Amino acid sequence: MAxxxxxxxxxxxxxxxxxxxxxxxxxxxxxxFASLGLVPSLFTYEHLHDFAHHWLGKxxxxxxxxxxxxxxxxxxxxxxxxxxxxxxxxVAYAVYGIAGLGTLMTLVYLLRI
Amino acid sequence: MSCKPYIRETSKTxxxxxxxxxxxxxxxxxxxxxxxxxxxxxxxxxxxxxxxxEAYAAFLAKLHSPLSILFNLVALVVxxxxxxxxxxxxxxxxxxxxxxxxxxxxxxxxAHYGVWAVVSLVVLILGVW
Amino acid sequence: xxxxxxxxxxxxxxxxxxxxxxxxxxxxxxxNEWVVLDALNYVKENLDTTLSYRWSCHMAVCGSCGMMIxxxxxxxxxxxxxxxxDKIRVEPLAHFPIERDLVxxxxxxxxxxxxxxxxxxxxxxxxxSAGEFKQTPAELIKFKQYTLCINCMLCYAxxxxxxxxxxxxxxxxxxxAHRYNQDSRxxxxxxxxxxxxxxxxxxxxxxxxxxxxxxxxxxDPAGALQQVKVASTIDWxxxxxxxxxxx
Numbered sequence: 001m002a003x004x005x006x007x008x009x010x011x012x013x014x015x016x017x018x019x020x021x022x023x024x025x026x027x028x029x030x031x032x033f034a035s036l037g038l039v040p041s042l043f044t045y046e047h048l049h050d051f052a053h054h055w056l057g058k059x060x061x062x063x064x065x066x067x068x069x070x071x072x073x074x075x076x077x078x079x080x081x082x083x084x085x086x087x088x089x090x091v092a093y094a095v096y097g098i099a100g101l102g103t104l105m106t107l108v109y110l111l112r113i
Numbered sequence: 114m115s116c117k118p119y120i121r122e123t124s125k126t127x128x129x130x131x132x133x134x135x136x137x138x139x140x141x142x143x144x145x146x147x148x149x150x151x152x153x154x155x156x157x158x159x160x161x162x163x164x165x166x167e168a169y170a171a172f173l174a175k176l177h178s179p180l181s182i183l184f185n186l187v188a189l190v191v192x193x194x195x196x197x198x199x200x201x202x203x204x205x206x207x208x209x210x211x212x213x214x215x216x217x218x219x220x221x222x223x224a225h226y227g228v229w230a231v232v233s234l235v236v237l238i239l240g241v242w
Numbered sequence: 243x244x245x246x247x248x249x250x251x252x253x254x255x256x257x258x259x260x261x262x263x264x265x266x267x268x269x270x271x272x273x274n275e276w277v278v279l280d281a282l283n284y285v286k287e288n289l290d291t292t293l294s295y296r297w298s299c300h301m302a303v304c305g306s307c308g309m310m311i312x313x314x315x316x317x318x319x320x321x322x323x324x325x326x327x328d329k330i331r332v333e334p335l336a337h338f339p340i341e342r343d344l345v346x347x348x349x350x351x352x353x354x355x356x357x358x359x360x361x362x363x364x365x366x367x368x369x370x371s372a373g374e375f376k377q378t379p380a381e382l383i384k385f386k387q388y389t390l391c392i393n394c395m396l397c398y399a400x401x402x403x404x405x406x407x408x409x410x411x412x413x414x415x416x417x418x419a420h421r422y423n424q425d426s427r428x429x430x431x432x433x434x435x436x437x438x439x440x441x442x443x444x445x446x447x448x449x450x451x452x453x454x455x456x457x458x459x460x461x462d463p464a465g466a467l468q469q470v471k472v473a474s475t476i477d478w479x480x481x482x483x484x485x486x487x488x489x
Contacts, residue, residue, distance in 0.1 A: 202451065
């Protein structure tokens, strides 16, 4: 039996699971307020722009989004299998493709700010 | 050996309905769908900032819709469920041994909850500052 | 002593006559302190001598009497009648082929168990004259919990991934591989990783946690498998990013 290459994806899944467990509920709460029309100061244009303009802000945003996307993508791959979707290779390309696209978009947006 | 052992088939699509612990597991797993969509919400916010103040105002206007309010409300509950289920199993995945004993699991879980509370508070304070 | 009439619904299968298993109900006068195994023994001795099931020690040590009791993997010798209502459903362990009645075909598990080399492979072998291999309490505690496994296969019956992907090496076998990997006297981890770190090994696990919930000896195979994932991931990065580092 050959050793698996799953550790690449699993390490991102585990890192993302931990990061999202710590920060995502608070971030969702902030966006919930924003969606209700009570825009928290971080989500005003000026503050978000300033935050994403600073190199440390860029690093934090990129780190959080990267591991969140790859966490969700890997778990979705497993979950689709659990729901009976057996085309694992196709599913893997699709979910990791979505995560890769999101990562690329984040990178491009951050470089433009 | 018997002449013909009987093999019971497991349903590939509905097996998780057979036991409450499987349903809890699936509830934990589908949290990823909400985390995925929410993260793309953040990516969109970032894209709007990159495109200037007008684009960002348009993003906020889109965010201020009943569907988005509903999504963020549900996502709040779901992501809290993700956090709780994630932290509760940390002692199994990462046991801590000090000398001749393992640190009791509830201390490890408790420490995670503590850090979670502090991190959430910091994010919220920075967010509304 | 209080006695209670229990309707025992037992899944029967005779490979020579039946094309599919069927339930047969026995009415058993059970004493309150009985376990389900006692009820089955009563059936065998008084009602139906053709009923087949495995058992031996009657004290949760031998691991032979695992079966589904009201849909839950249990040792029949540890399932107390007083914890159940007047109707108890007994089936062979889930995910295993049925050989006859409550007897399952377990060759798959036995094969997987031996594939992970669940025995000490000494790191540095020495002659008997050189004395014993010493171990500190701190070294012992790292694996002691896993030595309690009695190979009863309840974890395989609880694991949905084993049910869905029969190639999965599974909870008990990987937990036992972990037990020997964690042993300070052992040097066989590399040999075990060939099976354990494959796709059909630990990576088929999605941490449902059911194995640990049903384990009658509180072994926590789920925890062992997550620790194996962490260690295998560290291996992978070492092998691919730092190939010059020799283990």
